[in-house]
Amino acid sequence: MKTENFPKEIRPYIIPKQKGQMVYRCLGCGLEYGIEKLLYTCPACGQVLLIYDSHFDRLKDIPGTLWQQIFDYRKMLKIPALKGIYLYHEFIGPVIPPEAVVWLGEGHTPVVEANAFMQEKAGGKFYFKNDGQNPSASFKDRGMASALSYIHFLVQSGLVSDVLAICASTGDTSASAALYASYLKPHIKSAVLLPHKKVTPQQLSQPLGSGASVFEIPGVFDDCMKVVERLAENYNVALLNSKNAWRILGQESYSYEIAQDFEYDMENKVIIVPIGNAGNITAVMSGFLKFYETGVINALPKIIGVQSEHANPVYLYYQETDAEKRKFVPVTVKPSVAQAAMIGNPVSMPRVIHLADLYNQKSDRQNVFFVEVTEQAIMDWELLANHNGHIACTHGGESLAGLVEARKQGIIDEKDVAIIDSTAHALKFSGFQEMYFENKFPAEFEVSPKPELVNAPTLVRPDDLEKVPAPGKPLEGEDFEQFVRRTSEDIANRLDLKAISD
């Protein structure tokens, strides 16, 4: 829709203006720093940062109901910069001018209601938000769109040139970083560090295909992350992991979209997210808090973070009920089908602690919970979901297993409606499905297949057929006719089909 056709009261707001004053704020000592250059940790105390708009309160001058209309009308615009996460420009990056925004199709992923069978199995109404339907097939694109739009802005402003963007990854971040960086060639190049053989072949193919420099190193993600942090401290590179607070801002869009998808009614809603490096749950809490403070939503939804037993440092931290006695201890991870979350020392842990406290305070009750699930449950729930019309990845399976666990523990009420995060596309992790179907999981995964979920292709080649087609060698005439007839009879037999009688 053209701007002149919007209602009069919306027109002044429909195209966002470059406004606000964004600063990095240290979660440790509270010092603030300007955003003219990239910072990842506080130069004074070394703690992680978050980015705040010092003029955020100006957003409260607009009533929440008007914000709702602004966002809903904005969805009708055909301006690329506002088609993705920057639909919520004022809440994500108000200082970024629309001409710096990089939009590759990310955001506004579908929210799909589970069918009746799945809802009965999982004990109530729930939806998947399919973040695997982002351009690089994971939620990381939300954060990358924000981080790369900011770097693009610095390039356009002449503050930086020839950026080398770098990240450590379990597969999704690297795919996304390489994709967005390649769009901004030649100003930005990318290099990604992956734990050798701990990334699926599909994920490995993504940064390779985008032309990034790909380095595989021994160990697990946590080892790669340390190397990347060292590189960022000592060389002129742009770190693209969620330690970079611009990533968090972009990932807040997940919360904004859920609010909009449910017409801003967040009463009795539960958001379930898997936790790896903990940037995602940080962003989800932060996003809902901002919408709540400005009256865009009427309540703060319950948030449940899920971890596998094989990579559970956040869950273990919150097992101590006395907040004073809690002490974060990194864990040594074990092989996990939720491989993207196989992280023992999440960089955003201080942000989670800070925001979970704030979230509970603003909710006037405990409203952030953490559960852990088995590897077996992750696989079983992922496959059951996908047998019922979904495209959940193993992390989507982890979220669903978390929903069931949370219901069992009474964290979720009967009237609650859950929205669960399927962070990536199922196809990225099809190797785990194959291992399940072929019963080939090494013992340390602790997964054995349930016969009712196993599937395998059947080769149909009737014994009595003398000739069959082959690539480049088609059959013709009677041979072809016989091939089609016998093969279809064989399939009809196997499927127990009854012939149509006329």
Ligand SMILES: N[C@@H](CCOP(=O)(O)O)C(=O)O
């Ligand atoms: N799961 C991640 C690990 C890195 O997370 P990030 O959000 O800090 O970049 C991945 O896909 O690499």
